[in-house]
Amino acid sequence: MQNPLFFLKRSVEGKATTIQADQHPSSEYALYVKGINKTYPNGIVANRDVSVSVMWGEVHAILGENGAGKTTLVKIISGCLKPDSGEIYIDGKKVDIDSPLKAVSLGIGMVHQHFTLIPSFTVAENIALSLPLKGRLSLDHVKEKIKSVSEVLNLKIDPDARIEQLPVGLRQRVEILRLLCQDVKILILDEPTSVLTPIEVEDLFRMIRELKSKGKSIIIITHKVREALAISDRVTIMRGGRVVKTLMTKDSNESELASLVVEGFCPSLKIEHVGRGDPILLVKDLKVKGDRGEIAVKGISLVLHSGEILGMAGVAGNGQKELVEAITGLRRAESGTILIKNCDLTNNPPKSIIRNGVAYIPEDRMRRGVILTMSVSENLVLKNFEDPPYSKGMIMDKGAIERSASELITRFGIKASDPWITVNSLSGGNIQKLVVARELSNGASILIAEQPTAGLDVKASEGVHQKMMELKSKGVGILLVSADLDEIVRLSDRILVIFEGRIVGEFTRDNCDIQKIARLMLGAPV
């Protein structure tokens, strides 16, 4: 049953007018997409008869799990992909969008999940790159344009700041600003909050509301039900490449949306907090240098016990990365010791750390976690390809590798048509599942998980959490590094707060105070 409100059109002022269901798409729709079908060359059907309408001055959320077809749909709308069939109307006029450039000229622009800015260029230089410039480049002219656009929308930005010096939230703002300088009227944001801290998310939402009030249409892709509820006017739920339903957000609620996203979903995770065992990871007075030679970890000591989840809360860039890399052998420790199961493994190579039972889910899965141009099977044995049964001596056993891969693909629900297809043909969420599958299945006694559920949908996150709980009950010690405070508080037995390379607070489940943790994360006095 379609929600009757589907046919309502809300104008900027919030007045509702009725439109006939089968009426020709009128100019009242900013964007009307009809009957989109898309099958990828590898046989995966990403979109089946997808129709969506977006009005002027509307925030429209597209909600769904990984692999539901959201990104494919917006890539088609923004000209990055060609649909197999279907029609797109802008302002009631049928258009043929064959390139991202054409999309921009029609007023559609997209902010990708992975930013497309040149780090060593300034804000103005980056924006100038995407503007049609004839002859001489006048940066002053560009700066004026940025100033006028940003003032109207109350977006503060320094046009002379270099991108590499800006925090992620501001980089995203530059991406949005760049589209606005190109006179884009329909903005598509693909998972915009996945890289942001809670405070930056608030900033982004404020900006979205501002844009909306200026009559722009915003399409926001998300897999987080709460986000869709917080920001959108209407929400379209996708599942398995189809549109399940389009709803007025204010008439819906969290559990209804969640059950639409995942058919018959109800959160079932049991969080058990059993007694912890012996210490298995001991870090003492660890000092580690960062990429620019600065001391990033300034003397951290911590203990991780078996059967314990130790949460490390902190804003990205406060030394978590360097700490984790030193523990896993990927970065040299300047001083201090790392004891794993009472063995001093300080500055040992990664191989010896892996052999000693440390699994690691890295934050940057695309660059570190997988080799995109190698097959799913080969990636699944990245950490144990030299061990039996995958190889005997130097000779690898393809059969054994394939059997193990097929088993993991089924067990972890990785959507791959064949264990030998290359990883770059999988969706981002499925790549994360692959990494998680590899790390959680190799019988480790210590798991270091950096943002293990970032970018995963509700069901997959639940699956990862479930698995972590299972490991914990088997006595595995887990160091959970996450910017998602909800996740940390929900799962951790103990929480450490890291700020500027030091541990600035420790909480147990009993004395856990979220407000206090949040303030400590920002270095504010408690």
Place this chain on the structure above:
Amino acid sequence: MELKLPLSLSKGTIRSLYKAGISIGFALLLTSILFLLTGANPFLAFYYIFAGAFGNISLAAETLVRTTPILLVSLGLAISFRCKVWNIGAEGQLYMGAMLGTITAVALGNTPLTLIISLFVSIVGGLLWASVPAFMRARLGINEVITTFLMNYVSIYLIQWLLAFPFRSPDTLFPESAQIPSSAVLPVLVPYTRLHLGVVIALFVALPLVHFLMMRTTFGYKLKAVGENPEAAKYGGINVGRTMLLALIISGALAGLAGFVEVSGIQFRMRPSLSPGYGYTGIVVALLGQNNPLGVALASIFLAAIFNGSTTMSRALNQPQGVVDFIQGVLVIFVLASEYILRYLEKKGVVKI
């Protein structure tokens, strides 16, 4: 128009075949234009090249003889390039292997083991010469493209000096070594040709071994992992530096072997003009064969055929022999461009994979 290959091969293989086809097609097209400019009929020219390479048994045997050093060098380079270690120094490694192999053979004289020991020494020679840039790369992070390339000159000029003074043959006027003893000569397989045992070493020993090493062993896995994503390889516990080092010295070893096989199968003396640039031809071949040993074998035969055929062609049509270098040059350009050309053709719907 839609082109489709009738074979049921994996997508990667089909792509590789298309890329090789595109490279060769464009290279021959450009060469045809060159022939037209110099007043020759391109069809006739290609006919003479083909006839000169495969026209009769002895010509075909000569082509296989020419294939041998090219194949040995390019198999090694395929290993190194698979790991994205760009060894441009195979020429120098080849000379060093040949020189040390020759010195050993001459010094040992006629013994039953002369051939085996000399072959072994030539492998070690190429390996050692390559190990200098390999250590510089693995330990100090110095770009191997520059070091391997510059060491070619060091190797070749050093050998010219060695041949002019300390190891000069007493019985010739030219700067060249003494003749190697008969027990160090690779036996001829087919009478009245120069088809020697080295052909068997290249095609039936080195080729299967390298194929097995790259496709079936953990070392092959490491090569690929390090080449495709060194960051992830390191995270997976692979010693990235050591893998690169091994890849480079193995390619040096095969180049060294190629050098002495050329001496003991064809020249019987070490000469400063031993190689007409096999070390560089190997680069073209490894790229054209896309680092796949079987592809490399086909590409070796292809380039050997052009080498030999163009001699016949230049005599028949009074054309310069430099066309060999021209074809090699444009091949490199189009091999590097072929991925983009193929993507363009796919986008236009001309090719469907």
